[in-house]
Amino acid sequence: MMGAPAAATAASVTASFPADLLAVDLAYWQQTVIKMGVVAAVIPAAALILGYVFLLKMMSFVQSRLGPMEAGPHGTLQLLADGLKFLQKEDIFPEKSDRFVFAMAPVMVLISTFLLYVVLPVGPDAVVSELDVGVFYALAVSSLSVVGILMAGWASANKYALIGGLRAAGQLIAYELPLVLAVVGVLIQAGTLNLQGIVYAQANGEIFGWGGIGNPYILTQFVGFAVFLIAVQAELTQPPFDMPVAESEIVGGYQVEYTGFRFLFFFMGEFGTAFVFAGIASVLFLGGWYVPGFDVDSNWLNLIGPVVMLVKIMAVSFLIFWFRFTYPRFREDQLQKLAWKVLIPIALANIVITGILKVAV
Numbered sequence: 001m002m003g004a005p006a007a008a009t010a011a012s013v014t015a016s017f018p019a020d021l022l023a024v025d026l027a028y029w030q031q032t033v034i035k036m037g038v039v040a041a042v043i044p045a046a047a048l049i050l051g052y053v054f055l056l057k058m059m060s061f062v063q064s065r066l067g068p069m070e071a072g073p074h075g076t077l078q079l080l081a082d083g084l085k086f087l088q089k090e091d092i093f094p095e096k097s098d099r100f101v102f103a104m105a106p107v108m109v110l111i112s113t114f115l116l117y118v119v120l121p122v123g124p125d126a127v128v129s130e131l132d133v134g135v136f137y138a139l140a141v142s143s144l145s146v147v148g149i150l151m152a153g154w155a156s157a158n159k160y161a162l163i164g165g166l167r168a169a170g171q172l173i174a175y176e177l178p179l180v181l182a183v184v185g186v187l188i189q190a191g192t193l194n195l196q197g198i199v200y201a202q203a204n205g206e207i208f209g210w211g212g213i214g215n216p217y218i219l220t221q222f223v224g225f226a227v228f229l230i231a232v233q234a235e236l237t238q239p240p241f242d243m244p245v246a247e248s249e250i251v252g253g254y255q256v257e258y259t260g261f262r263f264l265f266f267f268m269g270e271f272g273t274a275f276v277f278a279g280i281a282s283v284l285f286l287g288g289w290y291v292p293g294f295d296v297d298s299n300w301l302n303l304i305g306p307v308v309m310l311v312k313i314m315a316v317s318f319l320i321f322w323f324r325f326t327y328p329r330f331r332e333d334q335l336q337k338l339a340w341k342v343l344i345p346i347a348l349a350n351i352v353i354t355g356i357l358k359v360a361v
Contacts, residue, residue, distance in 0.1 A: 039118065048080070050271045050321075059321070089260035102156060106152065106262045106269070112273070119134040121283065122279075123302035123306060134195040134196075142277075145273070149164075163253070164246075167243045171237065177344055181347035181351060182224040184347075185351055195280075195283050195284075198284060224350050229281065234335070235273075236320075240327040278320065279312075282313055289301060289304075
């Protein structure tokens with residue numbers, strides 16, 4: 001039988017195993033390069049996951065059909081085949097376009113997506129950069145995509161592209177406000193702008209004195225969660241908010257002149273952004289990477305956390321794409337009225353009620 005000192009030593013080694021596994025003595029620049037490489041790999045992977053699971057398969061089943069079945073088992077390689085097809089296509093510039101601005105527009109959209117992943121935590125230590133103003137940073141860099149879309153619409157020298165770019169600018173500016181206001185209730189409850197701090201606040205919280213599952217803010221901020229999801233849908237320019245790319249009206253909008261890998265950049269930007277916004281919603285409202293029953297500082301959560309986050313991201317993404325496949329496109333006036341006359345007043349009321357309860361309780 002193992003003696004008490006030996007048993008304690010074995011337990012200590014076992015407890016420290018994840019830390020020893022993850023702790024590698026690297027220079028700061030090496031850590032940064034690895035983290036940037038991981039983020040650069042995650043964006044196309046996220047686009048492939050959401051594109052296959054929801055755009056190809058979920059929509060097919062909703063419409064009582066199979067979807068792609070030929071490329072790989074159950075069509076799993078269809079998006080890879082499409083990606084290779086785009087890479088092989090000719091890179092065409094419109095004759096009267098501003099070539100530099102036209103070329104840089106999809107890159108700007110993709111950079112906006114890339115910067116969002118920098119602050120998304122998937123474990124106690126598994127985050128590229130833990131900023132004290134992480135929420136503010138995420139909401140700020142998400143607005144950079146508007147610049148890329150305007151660049152694409154203007155530089156294409158195409159009236160449909162310009163109309164699409166202007167529509168996108170008006171839509172994204174309108175829905176930035178409810179997006180920001182929906183988050184304020186969470187910030188009031190958590191008392192921090194740090195995304196990791198928000199996860200810890202939910203993990204260490206209690207529901208009527210019971211802390212078995214912490215206090216996921218969706219229980220108290222379900223109104224903010226609903227407003228956040230609607231605003232995200234508009235930020236992604238997905239139906240029913242797809243006025244900037246309405247094929248039946250403006251032939252594809254700001255994307256109409258793009259071919260090959262530049263169009264692929266827009267695709268990756270849209271679905272990569274949907275993935276990271278679902279991740280931010282998971283952190284703000286669903287407790288992020290935390291798993292009830294584990295110590296919040298457990299090193300095992302650096303291994304389990306990414307899986308937990310993926311499950312929550314897929315659940316939130318299901319709601320996003322369910323709305324996409326269900327509702328018809330809004331008219332421009334309906335779109336603006338929803339933002340200014342419905343979502344913003346509801347979000348402001350949620351902030352006031354949350355503030356009152358925070359002070360009173």
